[in-house]
Amino acid sequence: MVGEQYDAIVVGTSQGGRFLPIELADAGQKVALVERGPLGGVCVNTGCTPTKTMVASARLAYQARRGADFGVNVGPVSVDLASVRERKRAMVSGAQQNYASRLAQEGLDLLEGEAHFTGANTIELTLTNGGARQISAPVIVIDTGTRPKPLTIPGADDVHVLDSTSIMELDELPEHLIILGGGYIGLEFGQMFRRFGSEVTLIHRGPRLLKNEDEDVSDEVAAILRDDGITVLTSSSPVAVEPLEGGRLRLTVRTTDGERNIDGSHLLSAIGRIPNTEALTPEAGGVRVNDRGFIEVDEYLETSAPGVYAMGDVTGGPAFTHSCYDDYRMLHASLIAGEKASTRDRVVPYAVFIDPQLGRVGLTEREAKAQGRDIRVLKLPMSAVIRALETGETRGFMKAIVDADSGQILGGAVLGSEGGEVMTMIQVAMMGKLTHTDMADGIFAHPLLAEGLNTLFAMFNA
Incomplete structure (x- = not known):
């Protein structure tokens, strides 16, 4: 087979892969962009864009049911899930078309198909x-992302398991x-469908939801979900599932009190994600992967194969669109601007789009104490924030971790109305x-809401 030579090849079109090939071509390089599925990767097609569109529909249903609390009388609220789906599809389609229109430029070839390494810097x-x-x-960038981890308990092949x-x-x-799963995916869908009108049971293996959060944050999230009418079972593991009549199913769960059966109409598995690397055969190109299949990279995002880089979720780093976008900025610096950018000491914020939102940045209280830091922990309930009272959004709290000696802000968590937006103010303060x-x-x-930060940080000297 006669091969064609390019200056750069980008495999995958998620957040980073959407921008890098365009800018490489703008810089005068001959670029091949390879995609086996819909343009835009997870974020546009199955992640941020569609899920947050549906979260917005769920919040509107929730607010409508609370109308009487604000002196607004509404009739019975029902959700047309097919219409919610069509709104979601329209948002995704618009994002896809917007991206596709940007690819029509000189020097960039869009190649639709599955990529496989066959040798050093060579792909079939x-x-x-x-x-x-x-x-x-000579330059290949891997941006193939991840996909839902399949459920493998006994009986999973006999029922319809949603992802x-x-x-x-x-x-x-x-x-x-x-x-199944108490991470941000499980929580967002759980609250969403509860607000749409479904009965929801959430099952999590660990003792706390959102295992990377401080205990008080996890406990408050669980309390909020239970307040919304969701049954939350922690320290519980699925044992087996079996079909019942009428398309229903029965899940057997092992809890701290023994085994119990839970009957339901639908089962969603949100137990994690796995990398899209098998079909890529990275080892044939000299690219090392770890024991979970994620591609190993150094602080400059270069793999074990010279000239081959990886970005985004496929590296096993923070699985957020904005971290992948930052990977793109780093590779832009390295491959176009002739600079050297590193992931070392990078602070990656994130938000969980439950309602109220959880925004988080920097060190948690637990992490700071594990590092032996002398800290002050500042905490303010949202019920003490005037704006939250006025809008009836008083669940949650603001929390900051501050170095006791220097007064520098080390981290923050905002579980409250527009928590991600308020958290960003803390992040900017840390950056400055x-x-x-x-x-x-x-x-x-x-x-x-941000006015509450005055009160929060004034607590340092209280």
């Missing part, structure tokens, strides 16, 4: 429309949705090396 494509093609380049992609294609509301005094004495407009 199994083309979507048939046939094969071999291409090579984070297929659940968004339902057109009828589940009567009773059982969810502001102290607790700067935040306590800053003039923030009244009455905004």
